[in-house]
Amino acid sequence: MPPSSHSPLRRPHPAAPATWPGHGTGGDAGHTSHEAQAGSVSCAGDFEHRQERLMAVIGFIGSGLVGSAVARRALAAGHQVVMSNSRGTRSLARLVREFGPAARAATPGEAATVADLVVLAIPYGKFPRLPRDELTGRIVLDACNYLPYRDGRDRAIDEGRTSTAEVLAQRLPYSTIVKGLNTIAAGQILADATPPGTPNRRAIPIAGDDIIAKQIVARFIDDLGFDAVDAGPLSGGRGPHFDPRTAWQPPLTAPALAAALT
Ligand SMILES: NC(=O)c1ccc[n+]([C@@H]2O[C@H](COP(=O)([O-])OP(=O)(O)OC[C@H]3O[C@@H](n4cnc5c(N)ncnc54)[C@H](OP(=O)(O)O)[C@@H]3O)[C@@H](O)[C@H]2O)c1
Incomplete structure (x- = not known):
């Protein structure tokens, strides 16, 4: 699988114009990095009218229930996937064979290096083992949750002083972290996905x-099959809409989720 010749999903260099293929310099071109959004703005509408499909290389760190479900949807959307886990590429041979020619296995570092976008789907307690150098400059979609019985107690999270994504951002200061996909069960990523414009399409906060x-x-x-709703800055990940104890049910549409976030 060759690396993508262009990188439609890669975070533009800060000095580069904030343009997207097919989108021109939209209303966000004037925003700078780290300009956190106040309030809730639905992202779904920005993508409603897109006409072309862009293919990208999605690197997965974590290829378990969540990583493999997201990868299946990404493949269905025409992306390439590079899967990694903690045990090495041989343990992923069957999965990538099942996924087909647009998939391959790699180390976490290589998955990060070749990716236009990295999906992180590992237990929170494994964050210290992430390949920090290879993740430099990457957008990391953090689908992880903190589960004390599995990950050990983290008092700062327990006391609401930080969140998994903020801890990740501290660990990966040269990556750009977006929280999302942590509040939908792995099975629902497959079962609830629908094409853009489907009535009552499920929405996911980011x-x-x-x-x-x-x-x-x-x-x-959107490519995976869901509307995304912007829930504001990374610290918004401390809120109930990202808490695995409170955010699971009921699934909300984009307008309902946006209303719930205000
Ligand atoms: N399951 C759900 O429905 C769900 C929904 C939303 C969010 N989440 C959260 O998403 C994350 C993943 O959940 P999951 O259910 O997919 O877990 P899982 O099925 O246990 O898979 C975890 C994956 O992470 C890999 N991994 C662990 N440490 C790693 C490391 N240092 N480097 C690279 N890969 C590593 C594992 O590889 P090995 O097997 O080789 O160790 C495995 O592929 C967790 O934080 C979970 O709380 C889960």
Whole structure:
């Protein structure tokens, strides 16, 4: 599988004009990185009228229930996927064979290096083992949750002083973190996906401090089969709409989720 010749989902260099193929310099071109959004703005509408499909290389760190479900949807949308886990490429041979020629296995570092967008789907307790150097300059879609019984106690999260995504942003200071996909069960990623414009399409909240990165992630989530709703800055990931204990049910449409976030 060759690397993508262009990188439609890669975070533009800060000095580059904030343009997207097919979107021109939209209303967000004037925003700078780390210009956090106040309030809730639905990203879904930005992508409603897109006409062309863009293919990208999606790197997965974590290829379990969530990683493989997202990869299946990404493949269905025409993306290439590079899967990685903690045990090495041989343990992923069957999965990538099943996925077909647009998939391959790699180390986490290589998956990060070749990716236009990285999907992180590992236990929160494994964050210290992430390939920080290879993730430099990458947009990382953080689908992870903190589960104390699995990950060990984290008092700062327990006390609401931080969130998994903010911890990740500290660990990966040269990556751009967007929180999302952590509040939908792996099986629902497959079962609830619908094409754009489907009535009552399920919406997924995303949070991040970088508007362009959030647009890119929203577009990817649209490709997966869901509307993305911007829930504001990364610190918004501390809120109930990202808490795995409170955010699961009922699934909301984009207008309902946007209303719930205000
Ligand atoms: N399951 C759900 O419905 C769901 C929904 C939303 C969010 N989440 C969250 O998403 C994350 C993943 O959940 P999951 O259910 O997919 O877990 P899972 O099925 O147990 O898969 C975890 C994956 O992470 C990999 N991994 C662990 N440490 C790693 C490391 N240092 N580098 C690279 N890969 C590593 C594992 O590889 P090995 O097997 O080789 O160790 C495995 O592929 C968790 O934070 C979870 O709380 C889960």
